[in-house]
Amino acid sequence: MKKIRLGIVGCGIAARELHFPALKELTDKFEIVAVTSRTREHAEDFAKLVSETLGSTPQVFNSYEELLLSKQVDAVDLTLPIELNVPFIKQAVEHDLHVICEKPISTDVKSGKELVEFSLQTNKVIYIAENYRHAFKYNKIRELLHEGAIGQPIFVDWHLWIGMDKENKYVKTTWRQIPKHIGGFLSDGGVHHIAALRVMLGDIEWVSGQVKRITDYLGDVDFLSTLFEFKTGVVGNYTVSYAVKGEKYFEIVGTEGKIRLTPNSIVLSGKVNEEIPLIQENTFKKEFEDFYEVLTTEKPNILGNPAEALKDLAFFEAAIKSKGEKVEIERLIKEA
Amino acid sequence: MKKIRLGIVGCGIAARELHFPALKELTDKFEIVAVTSRTREHAEDFAKLVSETLGSTPQVFNSYEELLLSKQVDAVDLTLPIELNVPFIKQAVEHDLHVICEKPISTDVKSGKELVEFSLQTNKVIYIAENYRHAFKYNKIRELLHEGAIGQPIFVDWHLWIGMDKENKYVKTTWRQIPKHIGGFLSDGGVHHIAALRVMLGDIEWVSGQVKRITDYLGDVDFLSTLFEFKTGVVGNYTVSYAVKGEKYFEIVGTEGKIRLTPNSIVLSGKVNEEIPLIQENTFKKEFEDFYEVLTTEKPNILGNPAEALKDLAFFEAAIKSKGEKVEIERLIKEA
Numbered sequence: 001m002k003k004i005r006l007g008i009v010g011c012g013i014a015a016r017e018l019h020f021p022a023l024k025e026l027t028d029k030f031e032i033v034a035v036t037s038r039t040r041e042h043a044e045d046f047a048k049l050v051s052e053t054l055g056s057t058p059q060v061f062n063s064y065e066e067l068l069l070s071k072q073v074d075a076v077d078l079t080l081p082i083e084l085n086v087p088f089i090k091q092a093v094e095h096d097l098h099v100i101c102e103k104p105i106s107t108d109v110k111s112g113k114e115l116v117e118f119s120l121q122t123n124k125v126i127y128i129a130e131n132y133r134h135a136f137k138y139n140k141i142r143e144l145l146h147e148g149a150i151g152q153p154i155f156v157d158w159h160l161w162i163g164m165d166k167e168n169k170y171v172k173t174t175w176r177q178i179p180k181h182i183g184g185f186l187s188d189g190g191v192h193h194i195a196a197l198r199v200m201l202g203d204i205e206w207v208s209g210q211v212k213r214i215t216d217y218l219g220d221v222d223f224l225s226t227l228f229e230f231k232t233g234v235v236g237n238y239t240v241s242y243a244v245k246g247e248k249y250f251e252i253v254g255t256e257g258k259i260r261l262t263p264n265s266i267v268l269s270g271k272v273n274e275e276i277p278l279i280q281e282n283t284f285k286k287e288f289e290d291f292y293e294v295l296t297t298e299k300p301n302i303l304g305n306p307a308e309a310l311k312d313l314a315f316f317e318a319a320i321k322s323k324g325e326k327v328e329i330e331r332l333i334k335e336a
Numbered sequence: 337m338k339k340i341r342l343g344i345v346g347c348g349i350a351a352r353e354l355h356f357p358a359l360k361e362l363t364d365k366f367e368i369v370a371v372t373s374r375t376r377e378h379a380e381d382f383a384k385l386v387s388e389t390l391g392s393t394p395q396v397f398n399s400y401e402e403l404l405l406s407k408q409v410d411a412v413d414l415t416l417p418i419e420l421n422v423p424f425i426k427q428a429v430e431h432d433l434h435v436i437c438e439k440p441i442s443t444d445v446k447s448g449k450e451l452v453e454f455s456l457q458t459n460k461v462i463y464i465a466e467n468y469r470h471a472f473k474y475n476k477i478r479e480l481l482h483e484g485a486i487g488q489p490i491f492v493d494w495h496l497w498i499g500m501d502k503e504n505k506y507v508k509t510t511w512r513q514i515p516k517h518i519g520g521f522l523s524d525g526g527v528h529h530i531a532a533l534r535v536m537l538g539d540i541e542w543v544s545g546q547v548k549r550i551t552d553y554l555g556d557v558d559f560l561s562t563l564f565e566f567k568t569g570v571v572g573n574y575t576v577s578y579a580v581k582g583e584k585y586f587e588i589v590g591t592e593g594k595i596r597l598t599p600n601s602i603v604l605s606g607k608v609n610e611e612i613p614l615i616q617e618n619t620f621k622k623e624f625e626d627f628y629e630v631l632t633t634e635k636p637n638i639l640g641n642p643a644e645a646l647k648d649l650a651f652f653e654a655a656i657k658s659k660g661e662k663v664e665i666e667r668l669i670k671e672a
Contacts, residue, residue: 154550155561155575159493161589208544208563208660210571214490214591225491225571227544227563229660235546235561237573239491246594246606249585253497255550258582270582324544324565326660 004098004295007034007073009064009088011046013169014079014102018131020046022284023077024053029292034073036061064088068095075099075125075295081175082188083107086115089126093118098125100291104191105309107181109317109336112310119306127291127304130312132192134286134303136279138199140266141252141259145200149272151256156201156236158193163245166217177219184220185242186211187316193238194312200252203231203311206328209319214243226319340434340631343370343409345400345424347382349505350415350438354467356382358620359413360389365628370409372397400424404431411435411461411631417511418524419443422451425462429454434461436627440527441645443517445653445672448646455642463627463640466648467619468528470626470639473602474535476612477588477595481536485608487592492537492572494529499581502553513555520556521578522547523652529574530648536588539567539647542664545655550579562655 006023008015023030032050035058037043043060051057061067067076068091075098078088086106092099105128106112119126132138145153164171164185171177181187198204207228211221225239250261257270266276293299302308310333318327342359344351359366368386371394373379379396387393397403403412404427411434414424422442428435441464442448455462468474481489500507500521507513517523534540543564547557561575586597593606602612629635638644646669654663 152550154548154559154577154580157493157495157573157575206660208662210563210565212490212569212571214488223490223571225563225573227546227561227573227660229546233548235548235559235575237493237561237563237575239493239571239573241490241589244490244589244591246589253577253580253582255580324542324563324662326544326662 002296003031004029004292005033005072005074006030007036007067007076008032008046008058009036009067009076009078010080011035011037011042012079012173015046016049018284019077019079019102020049022282022288025282025285026288026292027054030288031056032058034059034061034067034070036064036067064091068092068097073097078102083175083180086111089115090118093122093124093126096124098127098295100127100129100288100304103128103130103309104181104187104313105306106313109310109314109333112306112313113333113336116306116310125291125294125301126306127294127301128306128309129287129291129304130191130195130309131283131287132196133199134283134290135196136281137261137266138196140276141200141261144259144266144268145252149257149268150252150254150259150270153201153234153252153254155253156197156234157249157251158197158236158238159249160193160240161244161246161248162189162240162242164218164242171217179219182317183211183224183320184222185218186221186224186240186320187313189242190224190240190316191309191312193240194315197236197238198311201230201232201234204315204329205229205231206326207315207319207322208324208326209322210324211320214241218242221320224319338632339367340365340628341369341408341410342366343372343403343412344368344382344394345372345403345412345414346416347371347373347378348415348509351382352385354620355413355415355438356385358618358624361618361621362624362628363390366624367392368394370395370397370403370406372400372403400427404428404433409433414438419511419516422447425451426454429458429460429462432460434463434631436463436465436624436640439464439466439645440517440523440649441642442649445646445650445669448649449669449672452642452646461627461630461637462642463630463637464642464645465623465627465640466527466531466645467623468532469535469644470619470622471532472615472617473597474532476602477536477597480595480602480604481588485593485604486588486590486595486606489537489570489588489590491589492533492570493585493587494533494572494574495585496529496576497580497582497584498525498576498578500554500578507553515555518653519547519560519656520558521554522557522560522576522656523649525578526560526576526652527645527648529576530651533572533574534647537566537568537570540651540665541565541567542662543651543655543658544660544662545658546660547656550577554578557656560655
């Protein structure tokens, strides 16, 4: 089996804590051969981590440009400040390399849309890594809904009280403190939730939202509440605060029952009464496996498709701009 | 103490099951001396109920007109199909009588607004009976919020899955099956919830909503989900279905804690951790006591004020017309 020679670009939290733990389980598929980071020290630390864990030492490059020109990699894995995603992806493709890039696709819909258009002009794979699309729980819920486990779904409600304090490692990231991406944490963290909602219930037609800024240390607005409608007619509320900490709440209500998501299980009640335990899984590993299949087989790039990532981001741009007005997602993308 | 001589107009569910049980506890304040109903038999049954319970038999009138002309009553208590509220209230006042009338104020904002304007031209009391404004739990929560029990309130969410079946006594009422009031059960039942929200959190600035019709036997749309904002900046979601039955969910989230309402208690968590048991109370009795005080003392008509009832109704007209667009409540009233 052909191994993909991978260059890691950006050695921050996502590279160290999310991607590397997945990649180290996939040494039959990926070989980390090159590393670069804005700070050379970070790149060297990362190379050392790879070396100590896997026994082979990737080459440290002083710059992204040098890595791209090295001819040593087949693909790059980008975990960067969001504003660098689009230019770095384009640069990789222009150097004839495939790309996997951590979500969100970009800072805003306009630049994200440009990338989607760019992706249609190349035969290189541009894979936006959204691990929530690979998660068992959301895919299982989609399946349950399709089986009619709660009758006709009517309504979904998701509250998340994430409550990050000043010492949170993400909060301390400079590029998150002065975000160039729309809505700061709202879009950065939020695309996961919208990806999950879309896995379960399909595309969203429109959203009406209102934002608030509750704390001064989260870089931007940090609270959002929305009303929205899926193309199927299912109505939803999604409310999130990165300032206030508390219990999450997730439920889908249908004509014949209800699905709740708890930290450990999917709970069905009504027509079907069942508790389905959540499985232990590494969704990052799943996304790299999918990326590998897209690179090495005829499998189309569905789960990492930039157009899908753009829809997740567009929800936030729509909701943040809304101030209570209805914003149609497709129209927002079209007119961006 | 002066007793108010009361004429009961309309002898349906509300008169028998909501108002009479309250009035029979208030024989020192009210004397039911007259009764009329569209169906004479219902009026006679009601008179019999009064007679058997209280020992004095009210006079049964063939028509509202006759009752108004009888000079035997000081005030009328109207529990009618909603479309009769405004004309019947006006007629009572024109006959120099005070009125207490079961919510909602009217079928729509336009006619409700006319009644509010009419109420300002008379010194007769027009009291719209909204028992939720008198409930301990909502007033207690308002107090807790004012005391800062959860810090700065940010968000309120209220889901109600009322789930009425075809055999429900309200569903079987003809005027509810072919409703002339906006949104059928949505406004009929819903004004209670908005009254409660306004007791707790003040006036609502705007709403964005979406409605659905899930069943065919509830006369009109039967599901509503909304995003809205109070004048204070608190954001809310209110979702209700009269078709789907399920557990209610109510919470207010603040910067330093949360208030949940359970069937038996108010549960505070965060800054304050306390469970406050709900008290046994008859909120209809409280509203009649308040009506009595307004009639017999200098107490202003605040809790039964038609202008307040109009705001509750306006929320629904706004939310139903919205289809995702932002509708400002005051503007809707102004332009009606």
